[in-house]
Amino acid sequence: MVEIARSGVLQVHNEFFTEVTSLSRREEYGLADIVVARHCLTHNEFPHEMIKAAHLILSNDGAMAIANAYALNTVMNGGIDRTYHEHMYYYSVSSCSVLWELRGSEIVDATVGMVHGGSIIVVAKRIGRANKNNNLMIFEELEDIYLPDHSIKEFS
Numbered sequence: 001m002v003e004i005a006r007s008g009v010l011q012v013h014n015e016f017f018t019e020v021t022s023l024s025r026r027e028e029y030g031l032a033d034i035v036v037a038r039h040c041l042t043h044n045e046f047p048h049e050m051i052k053a054a055h056l057i058l059s060n061d062g063a064m065a066i067a068n069a070y071a072l073n074t075v076m077n078g079g080i081d082r083t084y085h086e087h088m089y090y091y092s093v094s095s096c097s098v099l100w101e102l103r104g105s106e107i108v109d110a111t112v113g114m115v116h117g118g119s120i121i122v123v124a125k126r127i128g129r130a131n132k133n134n135n136l137m138i139f140e141e142l143e144d145i146y147l148p149d150h151s152i153k154e155f156s
Contacts, residue, residue, distance in 0.1 A: 017054075019053050022057045047099060069120075105124040111135075
């Protein structure tokens with residue numbers, strides 16, 4: 001797939017997205033308006049480092065769009081088969097909010113995708129750079145109902 005992409009007009013860098021690679025890409029191309037990560041944060045042992053790397057390359061008004069298996073769908077659908085062999089972490093809007101706030105960002109939008117039986121796609125921007133979408137309240141309410149602490153303990 002990388003070779004196909006390289007045969008066109010895309011610049012492809014087949015490497016882990018770290019602080020070092022982020023700074024290298026920033027030096028080479030300048031600041032980015034968007035960073036997209038699809039289904040890789042759950043496999044990353046150090047998710048904070050990936051978020052830090054995104055912050056280093058994003059412009060002040062830039063956005064991070066990140067998709068991962070959604071904890072709510074995993075619990076609601078009994079997706080135990082994915083918890084023991086594949087993903088290090090499962091994310092909810094609430095857990096993403098905590099992760100991003102540690103780096104000075106906030107979740108401004110979220111939606112559900114169908115990959116992995118239900119994925120959460122969150123968009124984050126630097127705090128105060130965008131209005132939050134009203135649908136975030138729906139996610140927060142659903143997670144409060146279906147992902148309380150005792151529910152997670154029972155699932156695991």
